[in-house]
Amino acid sequence: MPSKLQLHLSKVFLKIFLRDRQSIFFSLFFPIIFMTVFGFVNSGGQDPINIGVVNESNSVVASNFVQELIDSPIFNVTIGTEERLREELEAGDQTMVLVLPELFNNQSLAQDSTELRLLVDAAQVQQLGLILPVLEQTLIEIEREFRNTEPMFSLVIEDVQARSQSYLDFLLPGLMAFTLMQLSIAGSGFNIVEYRRKGILKRLFVTPIQPKDFIAAIVLARMSIVLLQLTVLVAFAVFVLDVSIVGNFAAFYFLIILGTFIFLNLGFCLGSVAKTQQAVMAVGNIVIFPQIFLSGVFYPIESMPALIQPIAYVLPLSFISTGMRDIANEGASLLAIMPSLLGIAVWLVIGFVLATRLFVWKEVAN
């Protein structure tokens, strides 16, 4: 439990940090932009495919078929002559052009199979696999109507998670973990170096304050700020971007607090080791960058090369982002994420021991 002195000091530091409004605001800027961009990119699902339709037949069946394509959300239909659409295809404005022959009418359809020509651009070929089944499905349905047959099977899709999950839902907990890492490391490490440069640490060192009181005060104050910042981000994600957090909010915040604690301590280590602002930036990046890519913030660790997975799994940010994601996306309880919690506990001890070992008044103050 923090002592009275530590609480008093942390209140002062809180005041110092809170008055630095600019940095509080701008540190939220990046994650908010990031979330918004990802929110928009993924909100509409797949972009509609541009398809040109040349209708050489004037039958009702043909116009029904075209109407069905127009109604499908998958296609963005342009109707025109083959010549013009072929040019558009070459120019890249159309992904493909479908030609309905003159014979596309009741009689010929009833008699034998009709040939539809599909002009494609080979460069777009990777989309074909996606489009052809849809096209064929549409044709089969028309065929059934004509031949009056019922489908033998029908697939009913049931989502076991019983709710839709967008990439943003996946991203949010990771992005929270990543943001708390950045804010915490900067909040302790960069501050320490700044205070050293100004001679403030030396001035504090000639008073009877103990290093642990100083560390505790900074950690408490900075943690309050980071919690405030993350609350703004979570509120923005939930209310503006419609991200869903399924799990318990208290458990979610519990992990945020533990994560903040780890990275504030690691920040103290950086601040004690690096003597200049440039050095702390460089060393900070060595700690931050690998974790951005390896800790499953933007994509799951399972999708990484098998060789680096063992390393990726034991990074502090991995435990935190995995734990936060399990809570936010799957509604996992604290008990269910025990493996992550154990990893976090180990890093808490490592961070705390290192910080108190490395942060020696005589060394950091001079």
Added chain:
Amino acid sequence: MPIIEVENFAKKYPLPDNKNETFFAVNGVSLHIDKGEIFGILGPNGAGKTTTLEMLEGLVDIDGGHATIDGIDVQSHPFKVKGIIGVQLQANEYFDNLSLVELLTLFGALYSREIDPENLLGKVNLLDKAKAKPANLSGGQKQRFSIACALVNDPKVLFLDEPTTGLDPQAKRNLWDLVTELNNTGMTIVLTTHNMEEAESLCHRIAIMDHGKIVAEGTPQQLILQHAPEPPEAPLHGNLEDVFLALTGHALRD
């Protein structure tokens, strides 16, 4: 009755241009400073003045010798010593975003004391700046404020490291008055300076240091009598600056 006793202080540092070799920044310094004195330590740059103070303040390790302040051993009880001394360092920047009153309250808290910031600001003549930030103070005001910070624990000994360096004559005189007032309340004051006028008019006793050693010690008058060059070589009134140059030579220091 001495309040500070230093015996054979020594401090080794690695040489700046050869890290494997060491040199003595302070080498066999002994001092006896009486209670209620204003004691000045003079010396060219690099003579070891600041290092001597920092060893007494517990900022740097003591490599040799020992010292007591008010009977407390500096090396074995550094935190006890810090409780009874007040320190003004050469660099005196503070946290941004805090007013003078808030900073003084913070310093009070570091000593676990409830203090009256207005009263302290009044002592150093900064009451009208109570709500200002340190960044908005002039050089002289900054020095007075850092003395106020050094006073939050009612120290028995006040250490001032080059308190008037860079101040204009008005601010300098103003600071001397402040030091004299504090001394009149019985506070022992130890200061370092390059300013001979300051040493002569402010200090009861002074020690001149060079190359990590004390080369002369006494009242300003004694030193002038002993070391000032004979009248033909110098102006009729030999002053302390002549003493200083006679003892430490004319060679430029860094």
